[in-house]
Amino acid sequence: xxxxxxxxxxxxxxxxxxxxxxxxxxxxxxxxxxxxxxxxxxxxxxxxxxxxxxxxxxxxxxxxxxxxxxxxxxxxxxxxxxxxxxxxxxxxxxxxxxxxxxxxxxxxxxxxxxxxxxxxxxxxxxxxxxxxxxxxxxxxxxxxxxxxxxxxxxxxxxxxxxxxxxxxxxxxxxxxxxxxxxxxxxxxxxxxxxxxxxxxxxxxxxxxxxxxxxxxxxxxxxxxxxxxxxxxxxxxxxxxxxxxxxxxxxxxxxxxxxxxxxxxxxxxxxxxxxxxxxxxxxxxxxxxxxxxxxxxxxxxxxxxxxxxxxxxxxxxxxxxxxxxxxxxxxxxxxxxxxxxxxxxxxxxxxxxxxxxxxxxxxxxxxxxxxxxxxxxxxxxxxxxxxxxxxxxxxxxxxxxxxxxxxxxxxxxxxxxxxxxxxxxxxxxxxxxxxxxxxxxxxxxxxxxxxxxxxxxxxxxxxxxxxxxxxxxxxxxxxxxxxxxxxxxxxxxxxxxxxxxxxxxxxxxxxxxxxxxxxxxxxxxxxxxxxxxxxxxxxxxxxxxxxxxxxxxxxxxxxxxxxxxxxxxxxxxxxxxxxxxxxxxxxxxxxxxxxxxxxxxxxxxxxxxxxxxxxxxxxxxxxxxxxxxxxxxxxxxxxxxxxxxxxxxxxxxxxxxxxxxxxxxxxxxxxxxxxxxxxxxxxxxxxxxxxxxxxxxxxxxxxxxxxxxxxxxxxxxxxxxxxxxxxxxxxxxxxxxxxxxxxxxxxxxxxxxxxxxxxxxxxxxxxxxxxxxxxxxxxxxxxxxxxxxxxxxxxxxxxxxxxxxxxxxxxxxxxxxxxxxxxxxxxxxxxxxxxxxxxxxxxxxxxxxxxxxxxxxxxxxxxxxxxx
Ligand code: ADP
Ligand code: MG
Numbered sequence: 001x002x003x004x005x006x007x008x009x010x011x012x013x014x015x016x017x018x019x020x021x022x023x024x025x026x027x028x029x030x031x032x033x034x035x036x037x038x039x040x041x042x043x044x045x046x047x048x049x050x051x052x053x054x055x056x057x058x059x060x061x062x063x064x065x066x067x068x069x070x071x072x073x074x075x076x077x078x079x080x081x082x083x084x085x086x087x088x089x090x091x092x093x094x095x096x097x098x099x100x101x102x103x104x105x106x107x108x109x110x111x112x113x114x115x116x117x118x119x120x121x122x123x124x125x126x127x128x129x130x131x132x133x134x135x136x137x138x139x140x141x142x143x144x145x146x147x148x149x150x151x152x153x154x155x156x157x158x159x160x161x162x163x164x165x166x167x168x169x170x171x172x173x174x175x176x177x178x179x180x181x182x183x184x185x186x187x188x189x190x191x192x193x194x195x196x197x198x199x200x201x202x203x204x205x206x207x208x209x210x211x212x213x214x215x216x217x218x219x220x221x222x223x224x225x226x227x228x229x230x231x232x233x234x235x236x237x238x239x240x241x242x243x244x245x246x247x248x249x250x251x252x253x254x255x256x257x258x259x260x261x262x263x264x265x266x267x268x269x270x271x272x273x274x275x276x277x278x279x280x281x282x283x284x285x286x287x288x289x290x291x292x293x294x295x296x297x298x299x300x301x302x303x304x305x306x307x308x309x310x311x312x313x314x315x316x317x318x319x320x321x322x323x324x325x326x327x328x329x330x331x332x333x334x335x336x337x338x339x340x341x342x343x344x345x346x347x348x349x350x351x352x353x354x355x356x357x358x359x360x361x362x363x364x365x366x367x368x369x370x371x372x373x374x375x376x377x378x379x380x381x382x383x384x385x386x387x388x389x390x391x392x393x394x395x396x397x398x399x400x401x402x403x404x405x406x407x408x409x410x411x412x413x414x415x416x417x418x419x420x421x422x423x424x425x426x427x428x429x430x431x432x433x434x435x436x437x438x439x440x441x442x443x444x445x446x447x448x449x450x451x452x453x454x455x456x457x458x459x460x461x462x463x464x465x466x467x468x469x470x471x472x473x474x475x476x477x478x479x480x481x482x483x484x485x486x487x488x489x490x491x492x493x494x495x496x497x498x499x500x501x502x503x504x505x506x507x508x509x510x511x512x513x514x515x516x517x518x519x520x521x522x523x524x525x526x527x528x529x530x531x532x533x534x535x536x537x538x539x540x541x542x543x544x545x546x547x548x549x550x551x552x553x554x555x556x557x558x559x560x561x562x563x564x565x566x567x568x569x570x571x572x573x574x575x576x577x578x579x580x581x582x583x584x585x586x587x588x589x590x591x592x593x594x595x596x597x598x599x600x601x602x603x604x605x606x607x608x609x610x611x612x613x614x615x616x617x618x619x620x621x622x623x624x625x626x627x628x629x630x631x632x633x634x635x636x637x638x639x640x641x642x643x644x645x646x647x648x649x650x651x652x653x654x655x656x657x658x659x660x661x662x663x664x665x666x667x668x669x670x671x672x673x674x675x676x677x678x679x680x681x682x683x684x685x686x687x688x689x690x691x692x693x694x695x696x697x698x699x700x701x702x703x704x705x706x707x708x709x710x711x712x713x714x715x716x717x718x719x720x721x722x723x724x725x726x727x728x729x730x731x732x733x734x735x736x737x738x739x740x741x742x743x744x745x746x747x748x749x750x751x752x753x754x755x756x757x758x759x760x761x762x763x764x765x766x767x768x769x770x771x772x773x774x775x776x777x778x779x780x781x782x783x784x785x786x787x788x789x790x791x792x793x794x795x796x797x798x799x800x801x802x803x804x805x806x807x808x809x810x811x812x813x814x815x816x817x818x819x820x821x822x823x824x825x826x827x828x829x830x831x832x833x834x835x836x837x838x839x840x841x842x843x844x845x846x847x848x849x850x851x852x853x854x855x856x857x858x859x860x861x862x863x864x865x866x867x
Pocket of ligand 2: 115118119120299337
């Protein structure tokens with residue numbers, strides 16, 4: 001941004017003020033030149049107006065198997081081989097020129113390999129003017145009616161612009177005119193045949209919206225950067241044909257607004273396209289001469305053509321440029337034709353040339369690096385330092401990237417196969433450049449004067465001339481002037497012929513008349529001046545009135561605009577909200593409906609649930625009732641049956657046991673009867689049953705086998721002083737029958753299985769035995785006997801009598817009787833032994849360690865549950 005500092009004391013604004021948040025990417029365009037006549041293979045295809053496709057040439061394809069054979073690159077726009085210079089200008093440079101005229105800066109550069117058409121694009125050829133001549137032409141077409149007189153604007157040497165007063169400007173102009181070398185008025189397009197007819201008149205362009213109340217001046221500079229040195233191509237150096245002085249390089253400086261400029265660089269004020277061409281051509285010529293003299297190659301230098309446009313508002317009268325430096329705006333458009341982007345190897349440079357080429361590439365490398373860093377900073381939000389200072393080219397243009405302005409690049413490509421690899425690099429750089437963003441230039445504030453000053457001033461002048469002419473009338477026949485009128489209104493002069501040497505009347509009379517005239521004239525001048533001043537002040541007053549009104553109107557308009565915008569915004573917002581509310585209403589409606597449906601569903605479901613619950617409840621209670629009933633029945637039945645089963649089992653067992661017992665007894669009695677005859681000793685016989693029943697147990701016990709029948713006679717134990725002592729044998733298997741009457745034998749040893757120890761101490765034995773009676777009821781028998789000592793050292797019991805205790809169930813007598821009537825073997829179980837039993841006595845021999853006895857059988861029974 002090149003602008004004059006406002007205010008009297010130059011202030012240094014803080015560096016890198018982000019004046020504008022809006023950014024635009026660097027506009028990158030691609031131009032494909034036609035294939036040269038000598039070239040055959042074409043590597044580039046334009047596939048759309050934004051995309052090109054690169055094909056690897058045949059030779060390269062053989063070596064590169066891994067890489068893509070075809071690559072596509074996209075740009076803001078692609079210009080094919082048929083694109084005319086005019087078309088390119090319309091798209092690429094015209095917007096930049098328009099910006100320039102509206103006080104905005106621009107940078108346009110061409111980039112590409114040598115021979116790709118950079119210079120053709122920038123400069124062009126006769127009849128095929130490039131971007132540069134077309135830009136100049138457009139500028140002058142737009143501003144020429146409003147150009148300031150030469151030297152009104154004068155560059156200071158600090159990249160600023162001053163406004164000279166009229167006198168100084170006039171003096172400078174006169175000085176310039178006196179130098180004969182410069183033609184006073186350039187004749188159209190006659191400077192150099194090379195630049196003649198660059199642009200055909202029908203292609204003339206013009207910018208819109210030029211401020212007519214400003215005055216404009218165009219200044220051009222032309223520099224070359226070679227080997228990282230800057231040379232001024234427009235510098236006027238006295239030419240010494242004998243010893244030509246080598247050109248002096250220039251340095252870069254920063255102005256008070258932190259803009260970079262070439263210090264001491266010539267800035268030539270030009271007043272027409274032709275003059276500007278002439279200056280450019282002068283620079284071109286100088287460049288060519290220097291290159292030949294110093295054996296340089298122009299393709300390795302960067303050329304920079306800078307067009308500066310100074311503009312300042314006209315004063316309130318609309319007559320002259322306002323004498324206020326702070327009101328001067330300077331914008332610039334830089335047109336850069338960069339050096340060829342090829343690598344060093346391709347230039348086949350040697351020695352110092354190699355160093356130069358290296359530097360050239362170095363500056364392009366720096367450009368690349370700067371773009372890379374900028375892109376990274378912008379994309380990743382980093383704050384890496386951009387190495388602008390590493391080369392002159394980047395340093396000079398750092399403000400464009402850091403500050404604001406439009407930046408555009410035309411990438412030129414030659415589709416020939418030789419350039420393929422270089423072109424690939426160019427494409428990559430170009431793609432990367434597109435990702436860099438540059439702050440959009442902002443509009444400059446307008447000056448405080450009313451618009452239309454120039455026109456008013458012109459109209460006023462015309463009107464004044466017209467009026468004077470009207471008043472004048474014809475003098476000398478047909479040229480009416482104000483002077484004539486004035487002369488006529490003076491008193492006539494007296495005759496002025498001197499009659500003789502002594503005539504002292506005529507002269508004094510003449511002198512008097514002339515003095516009168518002179519006085520009259522002075523009076524008239526005074527009058528005129530007074531009137532003029534009055535008129536002027538009235539006009540000024542009117543003007544200022546008008547100005548303030550206009551300002552007021554402007555202000556109101558601004559406000560109105562703001563309000564309008566606000567209203568529009570609010571309307572939009574209302575619209576949006578209305579739409580939204582409608583949408584929401586609709587949604588609510590739908591939701592309501594859905595809710596209703598769901599609620600109905602819910603109600604019916606709830607009803608169903610309730611009815612089902614009731615049913616369930618009913619069923620449950622029914623079930624519970626049934627259950628409890630069943631439980632009752634089951635427990636009843638179970639109890640009954642358990643009791644019954646138990647009773648039956650017990651009865652059966654008792655019956656069987658007793659049967660066995662009785663049989664044993666019978667056998668014994670039989671034996672006793674048999675042996676009675678032989679011997680008077682009545683010895684109780686061991687029941688054979690014992691031997692059959694538990695052979696395993698017997699084998700385990702210490703040899704219980706008697707050697708023979710008991711030989712010792714029965715011997716009654718002597719009764720102790722306390723009377724008889726009883727062994728009260730109650731087997732565990734006995735059922736507790738809640739008998740009220742129970743034998744209570746004093747002085748007895750209670751056992752649940754007869755043992756020798758107890759028997760040895762007692763002389764009486766009683767067994768409490770339960771069995772099933774004929775009616776199915778359990779009856780308890782107390783089988784009594786006497787204890788004797790046997791010959792073998794054991795004890796023997798002789799049963800003497802049986803007491804019977806019996807209970808009766810008054811309810812279930814019939815059924816029980818029926819079941820008891822037939823045993824498992826189908827024959828009556830009692831009777832057959834009860835009478836025998838009562839009649840006989842039983843002897844049981846108990847041995848030490850033996851648990852045989854009447855209670856033995858009970859051991860095998862399952863333990864009884866208490867009812
Ligand atoms: P560079 O400046 O990139 O080295 P030039 O602009 O000097 O390349 O172009 C080399 C040659 O190609 C010139 O003779 C030029 O006239 C020609 N040329 C380049 N671009 C075009 C184009 N678009 N149409 C026709 N000729 C072109
Ligand atoms: Mg070139």
